[in-house]
Amino acid sequence: MINSLALFAAMDVQTWTYILVGITFALYIGIAIWSRAGSTKEFYVAGGGVSPLANGMATAADWMSAASFISMAGIISFAGYDGAVYLMGWTGGYVLLALLLAPYLRKFGKFTVPDFIGDRYYSNTARLVGVICALLVSFTYVAGQMRGVGLVFSRFLEVDINTGVIIGMIIVLFYAVLGGMKGITYTQVAQYCVLIFAFMVPAIFISIQMTGNPIPQLGFGGKLNDGSGMYLLDKLDGLSTDLGFAEYTEGSKSLVDVFAITLALMVGTAGLPHVIVRFFTVKRVKDARKSAGLALLLIAILYTTAPAVSVFARTNLIETVSNKPYLSMPEWFKKWETTGLITFEDKNKDGTIQYFADKSKNELVVDNDIMVLANPEIAQLPNWVIALVAAGSLAAALSTAAGLLLVISSSVSHDLIKKMINPDISEKGELIAARLSAVIAVCVAGYFGINPPGFVAATVALAFGLAAASFFPAIILGIFYKRMNKEGAIAGMVVGIASMLFYMMKYRLGWFDDTLPDKSNWWFGISPEGFGTVAMILNFVVSIVIMKFTPAPPEDVQDIVENIRIPSGAGEATH
């Protein structure tokens, strides 16, 4: 007994990582075999009988990606107050989902988002525009997830990034292709448990270490544990201004941009097809409302902890490195230096690390992702906690990737093949088509993971902007405005997407100019990340104006709208 305890304590990070990642992967594969899909209904919407709690957990895991788990706390760490755009933006959308979309789309009872667009706007052109939007949004999003899987493998298990991507592809392939939505749902339930545990354990440890309070949400507003009696946030504000940064609690983005980005992310969240389809899997309309609430509750656990982690990590980082001799740096510093995520350049050759906001004097560059990945090491937590972060990151990335791949495959097999190209396809044929398109989608996603396109950094913002500019207005108008017709909706979606793509290409990627146009050229001072708000408004305006000059939708479509507003009689999802 004593021997085995000693062995436990002595096990290194890598062994721990192999064990934890191995156990979780075996669990996901086991669930996939147990929950194979036998029909298209099981493949697309998990048979339509998922309980609100299971759906809430699955939605939470589906939603929280590599970006939420690995990058967000780090981004907030360096952005301070401005990080609120992500915190509010990526949670507030659930209020819109629960109040404006989920119950009605569940009542409508179809399999995909383009399905709703196509039927509500009685037009295959509208359906096709929907399919294109769904594919654009999902592919931009999924490339980043596969890349995240590769990065985690390479950093924690020291395998090549590409090998990491391929291992991730095989795992996702296994349960997405075999289990469809049914397999994905129950693996996501397991993945939620893994990722939330992996996020909370280090956060609680560090909160106790720094403030003596085991609840991180309260800890970061508390006093320091070091006997100084100082509030942690006051200390961080002081440290930040001393080094020439903006006060941590103040931020530096303009008010209009903070407003626009937050709204674009909220509305984009509510318009993301992989989130919306999760609400097709529950039994009744009231379950759709309830599971949106549960999903947000489960998401909020991570999202309210993340800003605490940001404050802990930033304070720890500054205290550890600022004005300290390079040679006295702890082991983690050297380790992450070899990955290129920390770089130190001794500009004034004094052997000491100068960390300043002023770029000409600053000698240290720290990547956002380190704040979560290296946080347990910086705080000197046990090896198993460090390994847990690896397993959690993989759970976050894989669960989101699987949800996106399902949207891609169902858009192709259901909306393109069954509804447009070959309506006579048999149930069995459609299921094979769904599985084949999932295989192809995984390969394409893997390809982008291995050869990330140059615009990967812009893709998350692009995915949200596109969802905000296309689906959100079309769905809202489809439910709340009976008179809205196909001409208006199609024109609105096309203008929305086109303006979003244009703005992103011009002001984020700089494709239309010799050099990237700077901030002063932004329209209304709104960044490309926030432009989804403008594109969404354009969509609404164009839809309504065009609608006024074109015929009202047919009587039976207006009856559909009246019907989806009433919760009772929500049959099971049908073709």
Add this chain to the structure above:
Amino acid sequence: MAKNNAKAYWKENIRYVLILLSIWFVVSYGLGIILKDTLNTIKIGGFKLGFWFAQQGAIYVFVVLIFVYVRLMNKLDKKYGYDK
């Protein structure tokens, strides 16, 4: 009759949605963004209030809003006989 029932139900639903979305707007865009600087002059523990709303408070309110809506709508469904 069924049609009038549906209309009245829809009207009450829209009223709930508008009230709850106003709160949604006020806590996030109002207290967390527009009024942030004013609220930051008030401190609760180590938190400046505007900062707290933007990074914590708004999220808690979002969760509560959805569960309030769930309760209100379950009652409304019953009242109009749509709970079967």
